Amino acid sequence: MKTMRAMQVLKAKGNFELRELPIPEPASGQVRxxxxxxxxxxxxxFVKEGLFPGIEYPRTPGHEIIGSIDAIGPEVTRWKPDDRVGVGWHxxxxxxxxxxxxxxxxxxxxEKIAGLTFDGGYAEYMVVGQEALAMAPRQLNALEAAPLMCAGxxxxxxxxxxxxxxxxxxxxAGIGGLGHLGVQYARKMGFRTVAISNSASKRDLAAHLGAHVYIDASKTSAAQELIKLGGARVILATAPNAKSAAALVNGLGVHxxxxxxxxxxxxxxFTSLQLIAQNKTVLGWPSGDGMDSQETLEFSALTGVTAMVERFALEKANEAYARMLSNQVRFRAVLAIG
Ligand SMILES: [Zn+2]
Ligand SMILES: [Zn+2]
Known part of the structure; x- marks a missing residue:
């Protein structure tokens, strides 16, 4: 039997462990x-700490995948071996x-979730239903394109x-894994782009990523600065910090x-009063499906948006994860596998 290497979580709160596993076969409607x-x-x-209900272990995490189709199962008509593809959270x-x-x-x-409800991309091979696939432009570098499948x-x-x-x-708001891509997209989409972060050190980076204006929120109220600029039509809150996100409501303009x-x-x-008079909205957005991911990759190839990444070998998943978790990684950690 042919085997492959995978970094798996064997139980909740466990580390990623290197395992030799059988190479999976694609079932009907699936590709490998x-x-x-x-x-x-x-x-x-969610997988490593067991924070998502119903996870079955062992589980191979990973939902920012770029690779090529290696085998197709029965009933797969749209895709063929050698197609370059991506898989994201969806x-x-x-x-x-x-x-x-x-x-x-x-x-x-x-919804099935890659690397959570079935085995994902911390492995040399994976199988996935064809409806989840994104076609990936050949000119994109695999390491730089992988984070586009989630953060992108x-x-x-x-x-x-x-x-x-x-x-x-x-x-x-926030120039990290999500935000450094958000600033590039906002600029390329033709918006008057403001980058908000909590230190003076991100000013040059923000300009490099395409921001027209930089707000250092450690020195000044980001909401007040946005109002001076006319009030934001949209604020994309990328940092996992509820308090700093809520403080941005007052930076919104009409609608x-x-x-x-x-x-x-x-x-x-925040209060209803902050929203009602000027018809403001607070909402969440869940990534996107395979076609959304494909259009993300195509737009990125067209306009030159790239993720800034640090490369790790598959066996170094624990180090890479720790570096991501402690906010040291600039700006996405990526496993180079094949
Ligand atoms: Zn459904
Ligand atoms: Zn993700």
């Missing part, structure tokens, strides 16, 4: 991917629940589905939207 690169995401914590849908019947696959009642599609999709139009004031993509379990505090 030879993984080239897999990004490490803050959400991999790992499949049922086609029959009411949300799927509306074509809203990301909110499927039976999340920020790209949230921005393009917001109410902002060309020239509108759009602020990206402004605070779009939350940084995941936090903490309550947010």
């Amino acid at each position: 991917i030879k993984v080239q690169a897999c990004g490490i995401c803050h959400s991999d914590m 790992g499949g849908h049922c086609f029959t629940c009411n949300n799927c019947r509306h074509g809203d696959f990301i909110t499927c009642d039976h 599609v999340t920020t790209f999709n949230a921005l393009r589905n917001s109410g902002a139009r060309w020239g509108d004031l759009v602020a990206i 402004g939207q605070l779009v939350l993509v940084g995941v936090s379990g903490d309550p947010m505090e």
